[in-house]
Amino acid sequence: MTTRRKFLKTAGVGAAASLAAPAVHAQGAKIKWRLQTYAGPALAEQVVKPMVDKFNAIAGDEMQIELYTADQLVPTGELFRAMQKGTIDAVQSDDDSMASPTEVTVFGGYFPFALRYSLDVPVLFNQYGLDEIWKAEYAKVGVQHISAGAWDPCHFATKKPVTSLKDLDGLRVFTFPTAGRFMSRFGIVPVTLPWEDVEVALQTGEIDAIAWSGITEDYTVGWADVTDYFLTNNISGAWIGHFFVNMQRWADLPDHLKTLFQVCCDSSHYRRQWWYWGGEAALRVNGTKLKLTAIPDEEWAQVEAEAQKFWDEIASESEVKAQVVAKIKEYNAVMAKAGRPYRYT
Structure with a gap:
């Protein structure tokens, strides 16, 4: 934990300068992002690694994402601050556990009894206006909200x-x-x-x-x-989780890579829907x-x-x-x- 906190404080100076350097360098250079998830290693294999692998395979020499699991670079409670500063480029988390300083943070993770099924999450965000509210709130604090998806109950x-x-x-x-x-x-x-x-x-x-x-x-x-x-x-x-990106990193990204990232996030949301839905029933029974x-x-x-x-x-x-x-x-x-x-x- 001490090492992680020191990393946050020293990023951008001395030996840590390369970690805090802009993700987009000279024209034609490969773009590299660091994405940290709330999930530990075993869970990350299911909830985010397939998305990162898919993105990296398609983006190839243009861009690669390095995946870090829970607390690997920074404590989960400091994820927002690290992303806002650009120490980490992107995050997969709920608002609540990464301590977002927004008006919508209380609804991240599990807001009691607001949702009955996992499909309630994408409907609320895509048909009832929550996506617009989240994007506006995160824009105020220098973070791009990409999309929301459902996890387990x-x-x-x-x-x-x-x-x-x-x-x-x-x-x-x-x-x-x-x-x-x-x-x-x-x-x-x-x-x-x-x-x-x-x-x-x-x-x-x-x-x-x-x-x-x-x-x-x-x-x-x-x-x-x-x-x-x-x-x-x-x-x-259902748990409400999201993908977020540092706003400057997002602005620097070419449009076709923005689209690819969004599509891969959507694919990740879809994969979790069936993985959790089937798993919850099967493990109760078997x-x-x-x-x-x-x-x-x-x-x-x-x-x-x-x-x-x-x-x-x-x-x-x-x-x-x-x-x-x-x-x-x-x-x-x-x-x-x-x-x-x-x-x-």
């Missing part, structure tokens, strides 16, 4: 069985900032850790549970080996490491009702937040009225 993986709301009380949980802020109303104690320390923290008893992902990630990154139970009630049906538990629907309804109050509290904080909450409410009302298969009562 948010469930608890726990060391002890959770079968009622009272079982959540006092549970020390590694989770996203907004999810932790909301679920603390039901007694959980949010714990912040570097991503790579989570597995050991579960083994040593420093934390009791995680609410960071669905069951696919639990198996993929090894958390299913150090937890025993999987709560089938979820806080959200997985052997986690026992499924559930909180009764009538109890869980209290959590869903509290989420509506939480939305209103967030909306009261700023005009932009109110706009986003209004879009979320409008969208969910349409889905509820549409009925099956969009929403089930």
Whole structure:
């Protein structure tokens, strides 16, 4: 961690000058970008490496992207600042965990009960105006928002069985900032850790549970080996994540490479949709490491009702937040009225 912080402070001087140099050099020179993801090595293989490999194969001698995984260059909480400064050229993350200084940060990751399915994310961004809001907010802080996509739903993986709301009380949980802020109303104690320390923290008893992902990630990154139970009630049906680029790097990029980058990001979003959707079902049915538990629907309804109050509290904080909450409410009302298969009562 000390080395990473020193890297941020010294980038642009002395030995680190080459790391902070502009990504676009003399005309005809190969463009090189550094992209850091929120995901650890095992997860990055699924959620971003295929996109980077595809881009590099097509761009060839014109441009190459170097991929770095969670906390490899800078801590996840400092990703935004590093990208804004140009220390890192591009980022794959949610707004929340990389501490973006924008009005929309609270909606990144898991905004409680705003989404039922992964398809809700692209519809909200592409048909309900969230993409325009995100691009405008990030332009204010010198970052180009490329696109948003869906990841997995948010469930608890726990060391002890959770079968009622009272079982959540006092549970020390590694989770996203907004999810932790909301679920603390039901007694959980949010714990912040570097991503790579989570597995050991579960083994040593420093934390009791995680609410960071669905069951696919639990198996993929090894958390299913150090937890025993999987709560089938979820806080959200999908994680909202994005691709971002330093604005000057984006402006310097030739138009055809901008288009290629955008297409590869879209391809990445699509791949995650089927990888997570199929994985969540298959591992619930065929997985052997986690026992499924559930909180009764009538109890869980209290959590869903509290989420509506939480939305209103967030909306009261700023005009932009109110706009986003209004879009979320409008969208969910349409889905509820549409009925099956969009929403089930």
